[in-house]
Amino acid sequence: MVARRTLAGERISGYARGMRNATLAIDGMTCGGCVMSVKRVLERLPGVTALQVDVGEARLTADEALAPEATLRATIERAGFTVEEIDWSPA
Amino acid sequence: MDRQRPPNLLAGERSPYLLQHARNPVAWEPWGDAAFDRARREDKPVFLSVGYSACHWCHVMERESFDDEATAAYLNAHFVSVKVDREERPDVDHAYQLAHQLVAQRGGGWPLSMFLDADRRPFYGGTYFPPAPRHGMPSFREILAAIVEAWTQRREDVRTQAAELAGTLARVATRVPAPGEPSTELLAAAVARVLPRIDRAHGGFGAAPKFPNTMTHDLLLVAAVVERGARAKDAGDAVLLTLRRMRAGGIWDHLGGGFARYSTDAEWKVPHFEKMLYDNAQLLRLALHASRLLQHRGAPGSDVAAMLGVAADTAAYLDREMRDADGLYYSAQDADSEGEEGRFFVWTPEQVVAAAGGADAEAVCAMFDVRREGNFEHGRSVLWTPRSVETVAAALGLDVEAVTAAVERARPKMLAARESRPHPMRDEKCLAAWNGLALGAAADLAATVGDDAAVASARGALLRWRDVGFATGRLAHAVKDGEAYGRAFLDDLGGLAGAALDVFEATFDGAALGFARALLDEVLAHFVDAASGGLFFAADDAEVVLHRAMDPSDHAYPGGVGLATMALLRAADLTGEARYRTAAERCLAASVTSAKDHPLGMGSVLLAADRAARGPMTVVVVGDASRDDVRAMLRSARTWLLPHRTLVCATDEAHAAALGVDPSWMQGRSGGAGGAPVAYVCRGTVCQRPAADLDGLATVLRAALAPV
Numbered sequence: 001m002v003a004r005r006t007l008a009g010e011r012i013s014g015y016a017r018g019m020r021n022a023t024l025a026i027d028g029m030t031c032g033g034c035v036m037s038v039k040r041v042l043e044r045l046p047g048v049t050a051l052q053v054d055v056g057e058a059r060l061t062a063d064e065a066l067a068p069e070a071t072l073r074a075t076i077e078r079a080g081f082t083v084e085e086i087d088w089s090p091a
Numbered sequence: 092m093d094r095q096r097p098p099n100l101l102a103g104e105r106s107p108y109l110l111q112h113a114r115n116p117v118a119w120e121p122w123g124d125a126a127f128d129r130a131r132r133e134d135k136p137v138f139l140s141v142g143y144s145a146c147h148w149c150h151v152m153e154r155e156s157f158d159d160e161a162t163a164a165y166l167n168a169h170f171v172s173v174k175v176d177r178e179e180r181p182d183v184d185h186a187y188q189l190a191h192q193l194v195a196q197r198g199g200g201w202p203l204s205m206f207l208d209a210d211r212r213p214f215y216g217g218t219y220f221p222p223a224p225r226h227g228m229p230s231f232r233e234i235l236a237a238i239v240e241a242w243t244q245r246r247e248d249v250r251t252q253a254a255e256l257a258g259t260l261a262r263v264a265t266r267v268p269a270p271g272e273p274s275t276e277l278l279a280a281a282v283a284r285v286l287p288r289i290d291r292a293h294g295g296f297g298a299a300p301k302f303p304n305t306m307t308h309d310l311l312l313v314a315a316v317v318e319r320g321a322r323a324k325d326a327g328d329a330v331l332l333t334l335r336r337m338r339a340g341g342i343w344d345h346l347g348g349g350f351a352r353y354s355t356d357a358e359w360k361v362p363h364f365e366k367m368l369y370d371n372a373q374l375l376r377l378a379l380h381a382s383r384l385l386q387h388r389g390a391p392g393s394d395v396a397a398m399l400g401v402a403a404d405t406a407a408y409l410d411r412e413m414r415d416a417d418g419l420y421y422s423a424q425d426a427d428s429e430g431e432e433g434r435f436f437v438w439t440p441e442q443v444v445a446a447a448g449g450a451d452a453e454a455v456c457a458m459f460d461v462r463r464e465g466n467f468e469h470g471r472s473v474l475w476t477p478r479s480v481e482t483v484a485a486a487l488g489l490d491v492e493a494v495t496a497a498v499e500r501a502r503p504k505m506l507a508a509r510e511s512r513p514h515p516m517r518d519e520k521c522l523a524a525w526n527g528l529a530l531g532a533a534a535d536l537a538a539t540v541g542d543d544a545a546v547a548s549a550r551g552a553l554l555r556w557r558d559v560g561f562a563t564g565r566l567a568h569a570v571k572d573g574e575a576y577g578r579a580f581l582d583d584l585g586g587l588a589g590a591a592l593d594v595f596e597a598t599f600d601g602a603a604l605g606f607a608r609a610l611l612d613e614v615l616a617h618f619v620d621a622a623s624g625g626l627f628f629a630a631d632d633a634e635v636v637l638h639r640a641m642d643p644s645d646h647a648y649p650g651g652v653g654l655a656t657m658a659l660l661r662a663a664d665l666t667g668e669a670r671y672r673t674a675a676e677r678c679l680a681a682s683v684t685s686a687k688d689h690p691l692g693m694g695s696v697l698l699a700a701d702r703a704a705r706g707p708m709t710v711v712v713v714g715d716a717s718r719d720d721v722r723a724m725l726r727s728a729r730t731w732l733l734p735h736r737t738l739v740c741a742t743d744e745a746h747a748a749a750l751g752v753d754p755s756w757m758q759g760r761s762g763g764a765g766g767a768p769v770a771y772v773c774r775g776t777v778c779q780r781p782a783a784d785l786d787g788l789a790t791v792l793r794a795a796l797a798p799v
C-alpha cells in the first residue's frame with residue numbers, strides 16, 4: 001500500500017493540470033508537536049506537495065484528483081485536529 | 092599450532108580469527124577470486140570453513156583436524172581450502188548457512204563446513220565433524236574422502252546437485268513476501284504469542300541451552316508501557332524476572348560485570364563463558380530500560396538502583412576490558428584459556444581463601460556457591476548467587492550486613508587475583524554494527540546517570556567512527572588497530588546511525604545528528620530495492636555472494652532491517668525529513684508479514700513497525716543544555732521509560748535549525764523567565780501542557796504514559 005502511494009505521488013508531481021494551492025485553517029493545534037503531527041500525516045498523502053505547516057495553518061499544493069478537499073479534511077481529522085476552512089487558489 | 096611452520100595465506104589478514112589459523116598445516120586461503128581461480132585451474136572442489144574467534148567448537152575442530160598433519164595433507168592435495176571469519180563476512184556466512192539449511196534440512200551453526208565448486212555453488216555441507224566417527228556422525232576424513240570420490244568418479248552428480256541447490260537458493264533467497272502495513276496490533280499479537288513461552292521459574296525463553304533473546308524482551312518492555320492491565324504487567328514482569336535471574340546466575344560475571352553468551356542450563360547457572368560485545372551492549376540497554384520501568388511502577392529506590400547497577404556494571408566491564416585506545420569496542424572474549432573452557436572464570440575454595448583471606452572466605456564461598464566438590468568441572472565452581480544474602484546469613488549464623496560486607500571486601504581482591512591468571516583471547520577487531528549497539532547504549536546510560544566523562548567518551552568514539560570508519564564517505568565494516576577496512580553492511584549503517592542518534596539525544600551536538608544523516612543517506616543511496624522498497628543486506632556495489640539477499644531476521648543481535656528502519660524513523664522524527672520516513676515505511680511494509688509470523692525471530696522489525704504505527708513520544712526541552720537547570724530537566728526526562736522516545740533540547744527555532752532539528756518542533760514554544768527550562772511532551776498527535784519544573788514534568792509524563 002505504502003509503496004504504491006509513494007510511487008504514485010512521485011509520478012504525478014510533474015503535472016501542471018489539476019494542481020491548486022490550498023490554505024487550511026486548522027483548529028486544535030497548539031504547539032510544535034501539533035505542527036509535526038500535521039506534517040507527518042499530510043506529507044504521506046499522494047498528490048500533496050510544497051507542504052508548509054505552522055500552528056493553526058497548513059499551506060500546500062494539491063492534485064485535485066489525488067487529494068481532494070474531503071481527503072485533506074479526513075486526514076487531518078483522523079490525527080485529532082479540526083479543519084475550520086480551506087481556501088483554494090490557482091497554482 | 093606450530094610457530095616454526097611457514098605461514099599460509101591467512102598471515103596477511105586482519106581478522107584475529109583468520110590469524111589464529113595462519114600456521115595451520117592446512118594451506119588456507121582467504122575468501123576471494125584467487126582461491127576460486129585456483130580451484131578452477133586445478134579442477135579441485137573448495138572446502139569452505141566459516142567460524143569466529145569465540146566459537147568453542149571452531150577451536151575444537153581446529154585442534155582435531157586442521158592442525159593434524161595427515162588431514163591437512165589430504166585437504167591440500169585434493170581441495171582448495173578457504174577460511175572465513177563470519178564476523179568479517181556476515182554476507183558469506185548468511186548465504187552458505189542458508190545453503191546448509193537446504194542441504195541438511197536443519198539449522199546450521201559454527202564451524203560451518205561447506206563444499207563448493209569453482210563457481211562458488213555449494214553441493215554438500217555440514218557443521219562440526221569429529222576426527223573419528225562418533226554417535227553415527229561420520230569423521231571429517233570420511234567426509235573428505237566421500238567428496239573426493241564424488242568429485243572424481245561422479246562429477247555429473249555433483250553438477251546436478253550444485254545446480255539444483257543453486258535453483259532452490261535463488262528462489263528462497265530472493266523471495267518477496269506479501270506486503271503488509273505496520274499497525275499497533277502487531278505488537279499486541281506478538282506479545283500474546285511470546286508471553287506463554289516465558290520460563291516462569293527462571294525467566295528467558297525455552298529450556299536449555301538458554302540465550303538472552305534480548306530483542307524479544309525489548310518488545311515486552313514497550314508493551315509494558317503501551318498495553319493495558321494484566322498484559323502490560325505480565326510483559327514487564329517477564330523482563331524483570333529474566334534480568335534478575337540472569338544477574339543471579341553464572342551467566343553474569345559476579346567479579347568483573349557483563350554477561351557470557353548463553354547458559355547451558357535453564358537456570359542461567361553454567362554458561363558458555365565467551366563474552367560477546369553485542370550481548371553486553373543489548374543487555375546494558377535492556378537493564379537501563381528495566382530500571383526505568385521500575386521507577387515508572389513506583390518500585391523502591393533500592394530496586395531501581397540494583398537494576399541500574401546491572402547496566403552500570405556492564406558498562407564498566409566494557410570500558411575496562413573491551414575498548415581500544417580510541418574508545419572503539421572490541422568484538423569478543425573467548426571462553427577458553429590454558430586449554431580449558433571457563434578456566435579464567437572458575438574457582439576452588441582454596442583459590443577464594445588465597446584471594447579474599449581466610450576470614451571472609453566462608454561467607455564468600457557460601458554466597459557464590461563455591462563448593463569443595465565444585466559446581467562445575469574439575470572441582471571448580473562457577474560463581475553464582477542461588478541463595479539470597481538473608482538465607483546465606485541465616486545458614487552461617489551471621490548478620491546480613493556481615494555477609495554483604497565480606498562479599499564487598501572480597502570482590503575487588505578476587506577480581507585482582509583473577510587478573511593475574513592467563514587471559515582468554517580477545518578479538519580486537521571493532522565492528523561498526525556492534526559498536527553502534529554498544530556506544531549508543533553507553534551514551535544513553537551515561538546521560539541518564541549524569542556521567543559527563545562517559546557521555547564524552549561515547550561521543551568521542553562516535554566521531555572516531557566518522558573520521559576513521561567513514562573517511563571515504565562510505566562506512567567501513569570494521570576498524571582494527573586504527574585502520575578501517577571492509578564495506579559496511581546494512582546492520583553496520585543502521586546500528587551506527589542509531590548510536591549517532593543516541594549520542595545526539597545525550598549531547599545535542601549537531602555533529603552527531605549530521606553523522607546519522609550521512610549514514611542513512613548511504614542506506615537510501617545503496618541498499619534500497621526500488622521494486623519492493625525492501626532493504627538489501629549488502630550495498631549495490633558490493634560483491635554478490637550467490638544472491639543479493641534481503642534478510643529481515645534478527646540473529647543473536649538485531650538484523651539490519653530492524654536497525655535501519657528504526658534509525659530512519661528516529662531521524663525522520665528529529666529532522667522532519669519525509670524521505671527517511673517514506674523509506675522506513677516502504678521497507679517495513681515489505682517486512683511485517685514475515686515478522687507477524689515469526690515474532691521471536693524478528694523483534695527488531697516489530698519494534699520499528701510499532702514506532703511507525705504509534706508515532707514517537709517526544710520531549711522538547713526549550714533551554715540551553717549547558718545550564719544546570721536545563722540539564723536537570725533533561726536527566727529527569729531520561730529516567731522515564733518513554734516508548735519510542737525522541738528527545739530535543741534547543742533554545743529557539745534558529746538554534747534547532749542549526750542543530751539539524753526540524754524548527755517546527757519549536758513553534759509556539761518558549762522557555763521560562765531568565766532562561767529557565769520548559770518541557771513540552773507529545774505522544775503521537777496528543778500534546779501535553781508545558782512543564783516548567785521537575786514535578787510538573789513528572790505529572791505530565793505520567794499523564795502522557797497513561798493508557799489512551
Ligand SMILES: [Cu+2]
Nearest residue numbers: 031033034778
Ligand atoms: Cu501540540
